[in-house]
Amino acid sequence: MIVTIAGAGNMARGIGTRTLVGGHSLRLYDRTRGKADDLATTLSQEVSGADVVSVDEGAVADSDVVVLALPYPAGRDVAAVWAGALAGKVVVDISNPVDFSTFDSLVVEPGTSAAEQIAAAAPGARVVKAFNTTFAGPLVAGEVAGRPLDVFVAGDDDAAKRSVSELVSSAGLRPLDVGPLRRARELEGFQFLHMASQERLGLNWSSALAILP
Amino acid sequence: MIVTIAGAGNMARGIGTRTLVGGHSLRLYDRTRGKADDLATTLSQEVSGADVVSVDEGAVADSDVVVLALPYPAGRDVAAVWAGALAGKVVVDISNPVDFSTFDSLVVEPGTSAAEQIAAAAPGARVVKAFNTTFAGPLVAGEVAGRPLDVFVAGDDDAAKRSVSELVSSAGLRPLDVGPLRRARELEGFQFLHMASQERLGLNWSSALAILP
Numbered sequence: 259m260i261v262t263i264a265g266a267g268n269m270a271r272g273i274g275t276r277t278l279v280g281g282h283s284l285r286l287y288d289r290t291r292g293k294a295d296d297l298a299t300t301l302s303q304e305v306s307g308a309d310v311v312s313v314d315e316g317a318v319a320d321s322d323v324v325v326l327a328l329p330y331p332a333g334r335d336v337a338a339v340w341a342g343a344l345a346g347k348v349v350v351d352i353s354n355p356v357d358f359s360t361f362d363s364l365v366v367e368p369g370t371s372a373a374e375q376i377a378a379a380a381p382g383a384r385v386v387k388a389f390n391t392t393f394a395g396p397l398v399a400g401e402v403a404g405r406p407l408d409v410f411v412a413g414d415d416d417a418a419k420r421s422v423s424e425l426v427s428s429a430g431l432r433p434l435d436v437g438p439l440r441r442a443r444e445l446e447g448f449q450f451l452h453m454a455s456q457e458r459l460g461l462n463w464s465s466a467l468a469i470l471p
Numbered sequence: 472m473i474v475t476i477a478g479a480g481n482m483a484r485g486i487g488t489r490t491l492v493g494g495h496s497l498r499l500y501d502r503t504r505g506k507a508d509d510l511a512t513t514l515s516q517e518v519s520g521a522d523v524v525s526v527d528e529g530a531v532a533d534s535d536v537v538v539l540a541l542p543y544p545a546g547r548d549v550a551a552v553w554a555g556a557l558a559g560k561v562v563v564d565i566s567n568p569v570d571f572s573t574f575d576s577l578v579v580e581p582g583t584s585a586a587e588q589i590a591a592a593a594p595g596a597r598v599v600k601a602f603n604t605t606f607a608g609p610l611v612a613g614e615v616a617g618r619p620l621d622v623f624v625a626g627d628d629d630a631a632k633r634s635v636s637e638l639v640s641s642a643g644l645r646p647l648d649v650g651p652l653r654r655a656r657e658l659e660g661f662q663f664l665h666m667a668s669q670e671r672l673g674l675n676w677s678s679a680l681a682i683l684p
Protein backbone atom coordinates (compact mmCIF):
# COMPACT_ATOMS: atom_id res chain seq x y z
CA MET A 259 0.00 0.00 0.00
CA ILE A 260 0.92 3.64 -0.38
CA VAL A 261 0.42 5.17 3.06
CA THR A 262 0.58 8.91 3.65
CA ILE A 263 0.87 10.20 7.18
CA ALA A 264 -0.07 13.81 7.89
CA GLY A 265 1.94 15.08 10.82
CA ALA A 266 5.56 14.28 11.71
CA GLY A 267 5.44 13.89 15.48
CA ASN A 268 5.91 10.89 17.77
CA MET A 269 2.81 9.08 16.58
CA ALA A 270 3.85 9.53 12.94
CA ARG A 271 7.16 8.00 13.88
CA GLY A 272 5.49 5.04 15.56
CA ILE A 273 2.95 4.33 12.83
CA GLY A 274 5.54 5.10 10.17
CA THR A 275 7.92 2.55 11.66
CA ARG A 276 5.27 -0.15 11.61
CA THR A 277 4.16 0.78 8.10
CA LEU A 278 7.70 0.36 6.82
CA VAL A 279 8.23 -2.88 8.73
CA GLY A 280 5.09 -4.10 6.97
CA GLY A 281 6.74 -3.43 3.60
CA HIS A 282 4.58 -0.51 2.50
CA SER A 283 5.50 2.75 0.79
CA LEU A 284 5.43 5.62 3.23
CA ARG A 285 4.93 9.28 2.49
CA LEU A 286 5.29 11.89 5.19
CA TYR A 287 3.57 15.24 5.07
CA ASP A 288 3.93 18.11 7.53
CA ARG A 289 2.97 21.74 7.05
CA THR A 290 6.54 22.42 8.17
CA ARG A 291 8.25 20.50 5.40
CA GLY A 292 11.54 20.26 7.29
CA LYS A 293 9.90 18.11 9.98
CA ALA A 294 8.71 15.63 7.38
CA ASP A 295 12.19 15.64 5.82
CA ASP A 296 13.79 14.93 9.20
CA LEU A 297 11.42 12.10 10.06
CA ALA A 298 11.91 10.54 6.61
CA THR A 299 15.67 10.60 7.19
CA THR A 300 15.30 9.08 10.66
CA LEU A 301 13.01 6.27 9.49
CA SER A 302 15.18 5.47 6.48
CA GLN A 303 18.08 4.98 8.87
CA GLU A 304 16.11 2.95 11.41
CA VAL A 305 14.25 0.54 9.14
CA SER A 306 16.34 -1.38 6.64
CA GLY A 307 15.04 -1.15 3.08
CA ALA A 308 12.65 1.63 4.05
CA ASP A 309 10.64 3.15 1.20
CA VAL A 310 9.94 6.57 2.67
CA VAL A 311 9.85 10.12 1.33
CA SER A 312 8.56 13.47 2.44
CA VAL A 313 5.85 14.95 0.26
CA ASP A 314 3.65 17.98 -0.18
CA GLU A 315 -0.07 17.73 0.30
CA GLY A 316 -0.72 16.87 -3.33
CA ALA A 317 0.57 13.37 -2.54
CA VAL A 318 -2.66 12.57 -0.75
CA ALA A 319 -4.43 12.16 -4.09
CA ASP A 320 -2.97 8.77 -5.06
CA SER A 321 -2.45 7.31 -1.58
CA ASP A 322 -4.25 4.14 -0.54
CA VAL A 323 -4.44 5.13 3.11
CA VAL A 324 -4.12 8.58 4.67
CA VAL A 325 -3.34 8.68 8.38
CA LEU A 326 -4.17 11.92 10.20
CA ALA A 327 -1.48 11.85 12.89
CA LEU A 328 -2.47 15.24 14.20
CA PRO A 329 -3.98 16.42 17.46
CA TYR A 330 -7.67 17.17 17.61
CA PRO A 331 -9.16 19.50 16.38
CA ALA A 332 -6.23 20.17 13.98
CA GLY A 333 -6.88 16.84 12.26
CA ARG A 334 -10.50 17.72 11.75
CA ASP A 335 -9.57 21.08 10.27
CA VAL A 336 -7.08 19.50 7.86
CA ALA A 337 -9.72 16.92 6.88
CA ALA A 338 -12.10 19.76 6.06
CA VAL A 339 -9.54 21.57 3.90
CA TRP A 340 -8.56 18.34 2.14
CA ALA A 341 -12.13 17.04 1.84
CA GLY A 342 -12.03 16.95 -1.95
CA ALA A 343 -8.79 14.98 -2.15
CA LEU A 344 -9.89 12.64 0.64
CA ALA A 345 -13.18 11.68 -1.03
CA GLY A 346 -13.19 7.92 -1.50
CA LYS A 347 -9.93 7.48 0.42
CA VAL A 348 -9.36 5.38 3.50
CA VAL A 349 -8.65 7.99 6.18
CA VAL A 350 -7.40 6.89 9.59
CA ASP A 351 -8.14 9.06 12.61
CA ILE A 352 -5.82 8.27 15.51
CA SER A 353 -6.65 11.24 17.71
CA ASN A 354 -7.57 11.50 21.38
CA PRO A 355 -9.56 14.67 21.93
CA VAL A 356 -8.49 15.09 25.55
CA ASP A 357 -8.88 18.42 27.32
CA PHE A 358 -5.24 18.69 28.35
CA SER A 359 -5.91 21.81 30.43
CA THR A 360 -7.93 19.79 32.96
CA PHE A 361 -7.15 16.15 32.05
CA ASP A 362 -10.66 15.48 33.31
CA SER A 363 -12.77 15.32 30.16
CA LEU A 364 -12.76 15.26 26.39
CA VAL A 365 -13.14 18.34 24.20
CA VAL A 366 -15.83 16.65 22.10
CA GLU A 367 -19.35 16.57 23.48
CA PRO A 368 -20.68 13.39 25.13
CA GLY A 369 -22.51 11.36 22.50
CA THR A 370 -20.03 11.97 19.69
CA SER A 371 -16.33 11.43 18.99
CA ALA A 372 -13.40 13.02 17.21
CA ALA A 373 -13.69 10.33 14.53
CA GLU A 374 -17.33 11.18 13.84
CA GLN A 375 -16.50 14.89 13.72
CA ILE A 376 -13.72 14.22 11.22
CA ALA A 377 -16.08 12.10 9.11
CA ALA A 378 -18.53 14.99 9.14
CA ALA A 379 -15.80 17.43 8.09
CA ALA A 380 -14.80 15.29 5.08
CA PRO A 381 -18.06 13.62 4.05
CA GLY A 382 -16.64 11.57 1.18
CA ALA A 383 -13.78 10.11 3.19
CA ARG A 384 -13.96 6.51 4.40
CA VAL A 385 -12.98 7.26 7.97
CA VAL A 386 -11.60 4.53 10.22
CA LYS A 387 -10.64 4.96 13.85
CA ALA A 388 -7.43 3.12 14.71
CA PHE A 389 -4.18 3.50 16.67
CA ASN A 390 -5.71 5.81 19.26
CA THR A 391 -4.99 3.42 22.15
CA THR A 392 -1.37 2.79 21.19
CA PHE A 393 1.32 5.12 22.47
CA ALA A 394 4.25 6.01 20.24
CA GLY A 395 6.92 4.05 22.11
CA PRO A 396 5.16 0.67 22.01
CA LEU A 397 4.36 1.30 18.33
CA VAL A 398 8.04 1.67 17.51
CA ALA A 399 8.75 -1.51 19.49
CA GLY A 400 5.72 -3.29 17.98
CA GLU A 401 4.94 -5.11 21.19
CA VAL A 402 4.33 -4.71 24.88
CA ALA A 403 4.86 -7.28 27.63
CA GLY A 404 5.91 -9.77 24.97
CA ARG A 405 2.64 -9.52 23.07
CA PRO A 406 1.84 -7.85 19.73
CA LEU A 407 0.05 -4.56 20.32
CA ASP A 408 -3.72 -4.59 20.03
CA VAL A 409 -5.01 -2.02 17.54
CA PHE A 410 -8.72 -1.32 17.91
CA VAL A 411 -10.39 -0.55 14.59
CA ALA A 412 -13.83 1.06 14.21
CA GLY A 413 -15.59 2.29 11.10
CA ASP A 414 -18.72 2.25 8.99
CA ASP A 415 -17.03 1.10 5.74
CA ASP A 416 -16.16 -2.58 5.98
CA ALA A 417 -13.72 -2.54 3.05
CA ALA A 418 -11.91 0.43 4.57
CA LYS A 419 -11.67 -1.40 7.89
CA ARG A 420 -10.27 -4.43 6.12
CA SER A 421 -7.58 -2.30 4.48
CA VAL A 422 -6.59 -0.82 7.80
CA SER A 423 -6.67 -4.23 9.46
CA GLU A 424 -4.36 -5.59 6.74
CA LEU A 425 -1.99 -2.70 7.30
CA VAL A 426 -2.04 -3.46 11.04
CA SER A 427 -1.49 -7.20 10.54
CA SER A 428 1.35 -6.70 8.06
CA ALA A 429 3.02 -4.49 10.66
CA GLY A 430 3.03 -7.35 13.16
CA LEU A 431 0.21 -5.96 15.29
CA ARG A 432 -3.23 -7.40 16.11
CA PRO A 433 -6.25 -5.63 14.62
CA LEU A 434 -9.50 -5.86 16.57
CA ASP A 435 -12.63 -4.79 14.67
CA VAL A 436 -14.92 -3.36 17.32
CA GLY A 437 -17.75 -2.22 15.08
CA PRO A 438 -19.10 1.02 13.63
CA LEU A 439 -17.39 4.40 13.71
CA ARG A 440 -19.46 5.48 16.71
CA ARG A 441 -17.56 2.99 18.84
CA ALA A 442 -14.79 5.61 18.61
CA ARG A 443 -16.67 7.24 21.50
CA GLU A 444 -15.71 4.40 23.81
CA LEU A 445 -12.19 4.04 22.35
CA GLU A 446 -11.50 7.73 22.87
CA GLY A 447 -13.09 7.69 26.32
CA PHE A 448 -11.03 4.77 27.57
CA GLN A 449 -7.76 6.06 26.17
CA PHE A 450 -8.45 9.35 27.91
CA LEU A 451 -8.73 7.37 31.17
CA HIS A 452 -5.54 5.48 30.28
CA MET A 453 -3.67 8.73 29.62
CA ALA A 454 -5.04 10.45 32.72
CA SER A 455 -3.97 7.48 34.88
CA GLN A 456 -0.34 7.27 33.73
CA GLU A 457 1.13 9.07 36.73
CA ARG A 458 -1.20 7.50 39.33
CA LEU A 459 -0.41 4.00 38.06
CA GLY A 460 3.33 4.64 37.83
CA LEU A 461 3.35 4.10 34.09
CA ASN A 462 5.52 6.02 31.67
CA TRP A 463 3.53 6.29 28.44
CA SER A 464 4.80 2.88 27.47
CA SER A 465 1.74 0.87 28.53
CA ALA A 466 -0.90 -0.51 26.19
CA LEU A 467 -4.54 -1.42 26.30
CA ALA A 468 -5.21 -5.07 25.47
CA ILE A 469 -8.03 -7.56 25.28
CA LEU A 470 -6.53 -10.77 26.63
CA PRO A 471 -8.21 -13.83 25.18
CA MET B 472 -13.11 -8.21 55.89
CA ILE B 473 -16.78 -9.06 56.01
CA VAL B 474 -18.01 -8.82 52.44
CA THR B 475 -21.68 -8.99 51.56
CA ILE B 476 -22.69 -9.57 47.97
CA ALA B 477 -26.21 -8.64 46.88
CA GLY B 478 -27.26 -10.91 44.04
CA ALA B 479 -26.47 -14.58 43.52
CA GLY B 480 -25.74 -14.80 39.81
CA ASN B 481 -22.59 -15.48 37.81
CA MET B 482 -20.83 -12.31 38.89
CA ALA B 483 -21.60 -13.03 42.54
CA ARG B 484 -20.05 -16.44 42.03
CA GLY B 485 -16.93 -14.95 40.45
CA ILE B 486 -16.41 -12.20 43.01
CA GLY B 487 -17.45 -14.54 45.81
CA THR B 488 -14.83 -17.07 44.76
CA ARG B 489 -12.07 -14.46 44.80
CA THR B 490 -13.28 -13.03 48.13
CA LEU B 491 -13.05 -16.46 49.72
CA VAL B 492 -9.67 -17.20 48.15
CA GLY B 493 -8.53 -13.94 49.73
CA GLY B 494 -9.51 -15.29 53.15
CA HIS B 495 -12.47 -13.00 53.82
CA SER B 496 -15.88 -13.72 55.33
CA LEU B 497 -18.54 -13.83 52.65
CA ARG B 498 -22.24 -13.23 53.03
CA LEU B 499 -24.62 -13.79 50.18
CA TYR B 500 -27.93 -12.01 49.86
CA ASP B 501 -30.58 -12.53 47.21
CA ARG B 502 -34.21 -11.49 47.30
CA THR B 503 -34.89 -15.16 46.43
CA ARG B 504 -33.25 -16.64 49.49
CA GLY B 505 -32.90 -20.06 47.91
CA LYS B 506 -30.51 -18.71 45.28
CA ALA B 507 -28.21 -17.32 47.96
CA ASP B 508 -28.43 -20.65 49.80
CA ASP B 509 -27.49 -22.54 46.66
CA LEU B 510 -24.54 -20.30 45.83
CA ALA B 511 -23.28 -20.52 49.42
CA THR B 512 -23.37 -24.30 49.15
CA THR B 513 -21.56 -24.27 45.82
CA LEU B 514 -18.82 -21.91 47.02
CA SER B 515 -18.31 -23.82 50.26
CA GLN B 516 -17.68 -26.92 48.17
CA GLU B 517 -15.40 -25.21 45.66
CA VAL B 518 -13.14 -23.17 47.96
CA SER B 519 -11.50 -25.07 50.79
CA GLY B 520 -11.99 -23.48 54.17
CA ALA B 521 -14.65 -21.15 52.77
CA ASP B 522 -16.34 -18.89 55.32
CA VAL B 523 -19.62 -18.28 53.51
CA VAL B 524 -23.26 -18.02 54.53
CA SER B 525 -26.49 -16.78 53.03
CA VAL B 526 -28.08 -13.89 54.83
CA ASP B 527 -31.10 -11.61 54.87
CA GLU B 528 -30.75 -7.94 54.09
CA GLY B 529 -30.17 -7.01 57.71
CA ALA B 530 -26.65 -8.40 57.33
CA VAL B 531 -25.64 -5.34 55.35
CA ALA B 532 -25.46 -3.30 58.55
CA ASP B 533 -22.19 -4.70 59.92
CA SER B 534 -20.47 -5.53 56.63
CA ASP B 535 -17.19 -3.88 55.70
CA VAL B 536 -17.87 -3.99 51.99
CA VAL B 537 -21.19 -4.40 50.17
CA VAL B 538 -21.00 -5.49 46.55
CA LEU B 539 -24.03 -4.78 44.40
CA ALA B 540 -23.80 -7.69 41.96
CA LEU B 541 -27.06 -6.78 40.28
CA PRO B 542 -27.93 -5.54 36.81
CA TYR B 543 -28.59 -1.87 36.30
CA PRO B 544 -30.98 -0.25 37.21
CA ALA B 545 -31.92 -2.95 39.77
CA GLY B 546 -28.73 -2.21 41.71
CA ARG B 547 -29.57 1.47 41.83
CA ASP B 548 -33.06 0.70 43.11
CA VAL B 549 -31.73 -1.59 45.84
CA ALA B 550 -29.21 1.09 46.82
CA ALA B 551 -32.05 3.57 47.18
CA VAL B 552 -34.08 1.21 49.39
CA TRP B 553 -31.02 0.36 51.48
CA ALA B 554 -29.70 3.92 51.60
CA GLY B 555 -29.92 4.14 55.38
CA ALA B 556 -28.04 0.90 56.02
CA LEU B 557 -25.45 1.74 53.34
CA ALA B 558 -24.57 5.14 54.82
CA GLY B 559 -20.86 5.15 55.60
CA LYS B 560 -20.33 1.74 53.98
CA VAL B 561 -17.99 0.88 51.16
CA VAL B 562 -20.38 -0.02 48.34
CA VAL B 563 -19.04 -1.57 45.14
CA ASP B 564 -20.92 -1.07 41.90
CA ILE B 565 -19.93 -3.64 39.28
CA SER B 566 -22.69 -2.97 36.78
CA ASN B 567 -22.63 -2.35 33.05
CA PRO B 568 -25.72 -0.39 32.06
CA VAL B 569 -25.85 -1.75 28.53
CA ASP B 570 -29.01 -1.47 26.45
CA PHE B 571 -29.25 -5.17 25.70
CA SER B 572 -32.18 -4.65 23.33
CA THR B 573 -29.93 -2.87 20.81
CA PHE B 574 -26.40 -3.62 22.09
CA ASP B 575 -25.55 -0.24 20.60
CA SER B 576 -25.60 2.12 23.57
CA LEU B 577 -25.87 2.44 27.32
CA VAL B 578 -29.12 3.03 29.21
CA VAL B 579 -27.55 5.88 31.21
CA GLU B 580 -27.29 9.28 29.54
CA PRO B 581 -23.96 10.42 28.08
CA GLY B 582 -22.13 12.43 30.69
CA THR B 583 -23.01 10.21 33.64
CA SER B 584 -22.61 6.57 34.69
CA ALA B 585 -24.39 3.83 36.58
CA ALA B 586 -21.92 4.31 39.43
CA GLU B 587 -22.76 8.00 39.75
CA GLN B 588 -26.48 7.24 39.61
CA ILE B 589 -26.07 4.68 42.39
CA ALA B 590 -24.10 7.17 44.45
CA ALA B 591 -26.94 9.66 43.99
CA ALA B 592 -29.49 7.04 45.05
CA ALA B 593 -27.62 6.29 48.31
CA PRO B 594 -25.99 9.60 49.18
CA GLY B 595 -24.22 8.41 52.35
CA ALA B 596 -22.64 5.36 50.71
CA ARG B 597 -18.94 5.41 49.79
CA VAL B 598 -19.43 4.12 46.26
CA VAL B 599 -16.54 2.53 44.37
CA LYS B 600 -16.69 1.27 40.80
CA ALA B 601 -14.84 -2.02 40.39
CA PHE B 602 -15.11 -5.42 38.68
CA ASN B 603 -17.17 -4.09 35.77
CA THR B 604 -14.56 -5.08 33.17
CA THR B 605 -14.09 -8.62 34.48
CA PHE B 606 -16.35 -11.38 33.24
CA ALA B 607 -17.47 -14.10 35.63
CA GLY B 608 -15.42 -16.94 34.15
CA PRO B 609 -12.03 -15.21 34.39
CA LEU B 610 -12.95 -14.10 37.93
CA VAL B 611 -13.45 -17.70 39.02
CA ALA B 612 -10.12 -18.61 37.38
CA GLY B 613 -8.43 -15.50 38.78
CA GLU B 614 -6.32 -15.00 35.68
CA VAL B 615 -6.40 -14.70 31.94
CA ALA B 616 -3.62 -15.49 29.45
CA GLY B 617 -1.39 -16.36 32.39
CA ARG B 618 -1.73 -12.92 33.99
CA PRO B 619 -3.66 -11.82 37.09
CA LEU B 620 -6.86 -10.06 36.09
CA ASP B 621 -6.78 -6.28 36.05
CA VAL B 622 -9.53 -4.74 38.21
CA PHE B 623 -10.13 -1.07 37.46
CA VAL B 624 -11.14 0.89 40.56
CA ALA B 625 -12.70 4.37 40.52
CA GLY B 626 -14.17 6.41 43.35
CA ASP B 627 -14.25 9.70 45.19
CA ASP B 628 -13.40 8.28 48.65
CA ASP B 629 -9.72 7.34 48.81
CA ALA B 630 -10.05 5.17 51.91
CA ALA B 631 -12.92 3.27 50.32
CA LYS B 632 -10.83 2.73 47.18
CA ARG B 633 -7.97 1.46 49.30
CA SER B 634 -10.28 -1.07 51.00
CA VAL B 635 -11.51 -2.33 47.63
CA SER B 636 -7.95 -2.43 46.28
CA GLU B 637 -6.88 -4.51 49.30
CA LEU B 638 -9.76 -6.88 48.68
CA VAL B 639 -8.69 -7.16 45.03
CA SER B 640 -5.02 -7.72 45.88
CA SER B 641 -5.78 -10.32 48.54
CA ALA B 642 -7.79 -12.18 45.93
CA GLY B 643 -4.73 -12.45 43.68
CA LEU B 644 -5.88 -9.80 41.22
CA ARG B 645 -4.31 -6.47 40.23
CA PRO B 646 -6.15 -3.30 41.31
CA LEU B 647 -5.69 -0.23 39.12
CA ASP B 648 -6.87 3.05 40.65
CA VAL B 649 -8.03 5.13 37.71
CA GLY B 650 -9.30 8.15 39.60
CA PRO B 651 -12.62 9.66 40.65
CA LEU B 652 -16.01 8.00 40.43
CA ARG B 653 -16.81 9.83 37.18
CA ARG B 654 -14.17 7.71 35.45
CA ALA B 655 -16.85 5.00 35.68
CA ARG B 656 -18.20 6.64 32.52
CA GLU B 657 -15.20 5.46 30.56
CA LEU B 658 -15.03 2.08 32.32
CA GLU B 659 -18.68 1.39 31.54
CA GLY B 660 -18.31 2.68 28.00
CA PHE B 661 -15.35 0.49 27.19
CA GLN B 662 -16.80 -2.63 28.73
CA PHE B 663 -19.93 -2.05 26.66
CA LEU B 664 -17.67 -2.07 23.58
CA HIS B 665 -15.93 -5.20 24.88
CA MET B 666 -19.25 -6.97 25.41
CA ALA B 667 -20.70 -5.85 22.09
CA SER B 668 -17.58 -7.14 20.27
CA GLN B 669 -17.53 -10.65 21.73
CA GLU B 670 -19.09 -12.34 18.71
CA ARG B 671 -17.27 -10.26 16.09
CA LEU B 672 -13.90 -10.98 17.71
CA GLY B 673 -14.62 -14.68 18.18
CA LEU B 674 -14.42 -14.39 21.95
CA ASN B 675 -16.55 -16.33 24.38
CA TRP B 676 -17.07 -14.07 27.41
CA SER B 677 -13.77 -15.30 28.77
CA SER B 678 -11.64 -12.36 27.62
CA ALA B 679 -10.39 -9.56 29.83
CA LEU B 680 -9.40 -5.95 29.51
CA ALA B 681 -5.83 -5.25 30.58
CA ILE B 682 -3.32 -2.46 30.75
CA LEU B 683 -0.04 -4.11 29.79
CA PRO B 684 2.94 -2.34 31.35
